[in-house]
Amino acid sequence: MSGEPAMTPPVLACSGIDKHFGALKVLNAVDFAVASGEAVGIVGPNGAGKTTLFGVLAGAIPPSGGSVRYGGVDLTGTGAAARCRSGIARTHQVPRPFLGMSVFENTMTAAQFGAGLSGRAAADCAAEALERTALLHHANRPAAALGLLDRKRLELARALATCPRVILLDEIGGGLTEAELGLLIALIGKLKGDGLTIVWIEHILHALLKVIDRLVCMSAGTVIAEGHPDAVMADPEVRRAYLGGAVA
Ligand SMILES: Nc1ncnc2c1ncn2[C@@H]1O[C@H](COP(=O)(O)OP(=O)(O)OP(=O)(O)O)[C@@H](O)[C@H]1O
Numbered sequence: 561m562s563g564e565p566a567m568t569p570p571v572l573a574c575s576g577i578d579k580h581f582g583a584l585k586v587l588n589a590v591d592f593a594v595a596s597g598e599a600v601g602i603v604g605p606n607g608a609g610k611t612t613l614f615g616v617l618a619g620a621i622p623p624s625g626g627s628v629r630y631g632g633v634d635l636t637g638t639g640a641a642a643r644c645r646s647g648i649a650r651t652h653q654v655p656r657p658f659l660g661m662s663v664f665e666n667t668m669t670a671a672q673f674g675a676g677l678s679g680r681a682a683a684d685c686a687a688e689a690l691e692r693t694a695l696l697h698h699a700n701r702p703a704a705a706l707g708l709l710d711r712k713r714l715e716l717a718r719a720l721a722t723c724p725r726v727i728l729l730d731e732i733g734g735g736l737t738e739a740e741l742g743l744l745i746a747l748i749g750k751l752k753g754d755g756l757t758i759v760w761i762e763h764i765l766h767a768l769l770k771v772i773d774r775l776v777c778m779s780a781g782t783v784i785a786e787g788h789p790d791a792v793m794a795d796p797e798v799r800r801a802y803l804g805g806a807v808a
């Protein structure tokens with residue numbers, strides 16, 4: 561018997577993803593995969609194509625080439641709404657709540673349209689998402705009245721209310737104080753402990769390292785390194801691309 565660990569089949573994967581915006585080539589033959597229950601971090605300099613990759617995985621951006629598979633099924637031609645219903649949720653780099661709605665209404669809307677629930681089932685799902693994100697006490701406040709940490713929690717609550725299997729977090733840690741960031745890290749760690757599969761783009765490396773099992777570094781539209789976070793951060797190409805002038 562081999563000493564190699566058995567490969568877990570990926571829950572979400574893409575291969576050979578190209579994306580051009582006109583003449584601008586943003587993604588170039590990107591392969592990516594995340595296993596069920598795994599937490600993967602993605603780092604890379606501004607403009608590396610990280611958010612575009614999330615758009616392709618979530619179905620918001622059609623790739624120019626390549627394929628996306630979820631649970632072994634080819635999803636390349638399906639749109640964002642269908643992917644959300646099948647269990648792929650996403651938070652945005654800039655939180656996008658419906659500002660005129662309450663926290664509960666925002667989360668309920670996600671349960672209705674993202675998970676296809678209605679009535680009592682949608683309300684229960686929304687309440688559970690608010691409880692998991694420590695927002696239940698703000699349920700009746702307008703989303704516009706929330707501070708930044710709570711807006712980020714609401715992004716998470718709206719994603720959770722769609723009953724995801726995989727959650728894509730795009731720079732959710734940005735702009736927070738260290739104390740607030742600690743609370744957010746604990747929350748994301750708990751979601752991982754609950755068995756959720758997490759892919760997290762983040763510039764705040766120390767936050768990422770507290771949660772993730774594996775790190776991927778992108779630069780100029782390609783994956784330049786992936787593996788154990790320590791090995792990836794020690795990779796000379798990563799240090800050049802990601803840390804830039806900060807490394808002598
Ligand atoms: N809709 C679009 N049309 C044209 N160019 C785009 C579009 N979306 C993204 N780009 C360009 O694609 C490149 C990659 O952008 P992307 O937002 O994916 O980078 P990123 O790695 O997420 O960067 P950041 O760390 O700043 O968030 C950038 O040059 C960006 O200007």
Ligand SMILES: [Mg+2]
Nearest residue numbers: 610611612653
């Ligand atoms: Mg981005």
